[in-house]
Structures are given as structure tokens and as C-alpha cells.
Amino acid sequence: MVAFLLCAVGAVTSAFASSTGILGAMIPLAAPLMMQRSIGTTGLVTALSLSATLVDTAPFSTVGALAVANASESERTHVYRGLLAWGGMMVVLSPIVTWLVFVLPSR
Helix, strand or coil, X not given: CHHHHHHHHHHHHHCCCCHHHHHHHHHHHHHHHHHCCCCCHHXXXXXXXXXXXXXXXXXXXXXXXXHHHHCCCCCHHHHHHHHHHHHHHHHHHHHHHHHHHHHHHHC
16 A cells, blocks of 8 residues: 555656656655565556656646647647646556556565
């Protein structure tokens, strides 16, 4: 359950901040969990990485903000709403899917 919570926190935080910075903070937080050998290191790091980077196109992150800023004036609202919906779905779905696919099988 701790691995899932780490993925969820990483996804939510990364929607508003740098994914590289989030990974730099989340992987050391996961180190005690990985040292217990109850969860595979590769699976947990992969799940954390994907959870943090799949939300990079949210309009509040750097990539999403650049996409909205570079959209034409007539499409800006559409692009913003589309990226907001995508980012919201990824914040919810990426921790669940990555935890199920990468963490649970490595137990």
C-alpha cells in the first residue's frame, strides 16, 4: 500500500512541479521500502517514474503550459481543457495502473 501511495503522491505533485525533481525526492523516500526486499526495486522505480511523468502534459506543468501558450488564440481554451482532462485522468489512473502492472507482480 505504501508503494501505491508513493506513486499517487508522485503523480499529484508532478502535475504541478518538475518530474525530475519529484523523482529525485520520491526515490529516496522509497529506498527503505526497497531495502526490505518485499517489493522489487525495478518495479517500484518504474512505477514511480511512470506515475510522475505521465502527468507532464497537465496545463500546470512546464510542458502543458508551453503547449497552451503556443496554441492559437482560437484554440487555447480547447487545448487547455483537453490537457486538463488528460492530466486529471493520468493523476488518477497512472498510480493505479503502474502499481498493478509493476509493483504487485514483483512482490
